[in-house]
Amino acid sequence: MLSQNRNHYAAAADAARNTSATRRDPLYASLAFARAAVAHGAAGDDRRALGSPGQAQDALGRSKPDNRPAWIFFYDAAELDGLSAATHFDLGRSADAEFYAHRTLARLKPGLDRNRAFYTSILGLAQIDQGDIEQACATVEPLFTTAQPGSQRSRRQMKDFRLKAAATGSAHARQWLDNLPAAICEEPSFMPExxxxxxxxxxxxxxxxxxxxxxxxxxxxxxxxxxxxxxxxxxxxxxxxxxxxxxxxxxxxxxxxxxxxxxxxxxxxxxxxxxxxxxxxx
Structure with missing residues (x-):
């Protein structure tokens, strides 16, 4: 059922790529291609997932920044890198996910705190999947020890990180987990705005x-x-x-x-x- 649902999400993303807005405006087309990559990555379709970011980059290069509605201000080359990181991570390509996560975090716009938290969690997960446990714990520690804006997806990523850290059997990971605030280990709580x-x-x-x-x-x-x-x-x-x-x-x-x-x-x-x-x- 989960696989079927992910395929439906991919179908939704593909449908959105064929709207008049995406045909008319390269910026909307770029965002549609980037989201399609994430959807196909979640569905495990390597070929279509890995082809879409290049199309998104080409479309973004043709776009013009003038007269944009406020809702799309978040989308730029940095956000495209973040969506590429998410795509590669879902496909199990941890080294590539780490590369793109570093790029997006280096140039993400100020004020996009939720996006920064999400891509930080992807970076930490990509690092722990490559066996770099100490660096991974250091990467995500601010998400656990300071107040962070969050969402359902961030909570899922943080929970996944704790489980992966525990599964390593590493002494460093055990000590790091033991030092986390008890309330964080129960369930991070975020107030929606x-x-x-x-x-x-x-x-x-x-x-x-x-x-x-x-x-x-x-x-x-x-x-x-x-x-x-x-x-x-x-x-x-x-x-x-x-x-x-x-x-x-x-x-x-x-x-x-x-x-x-x-x-x-x-x-x-x-x-x-x-x-x-x-x-x-x-």
Missing amino acids: ITLRDVQRNELEPVRQLLLDVCAEVHADQLDDPFFAVDRYNERLTSHAGRDGWEAVIGYDREEPVGYAYAAPLLPGTQWWARPSDSRLH
């Missing part, structure tokens, strides 16, 4: 991939049902967004999307209007 972003009909294309990704994650256990398949959802999204008055609200925990809702007026003659009237609705 939710912000809402309104999306109008003419702003759909740049966020279409995001909506497809969230759909694939929320309905992960239902994606074999044709109604919840990502391509079918994409068709419905296109149809709904074609109506005047369509709009969406996306919730972000810092830079990470955590959910959304959208709505559009029903057309005259829609079957819903033929249902028995309920006076409580008037």
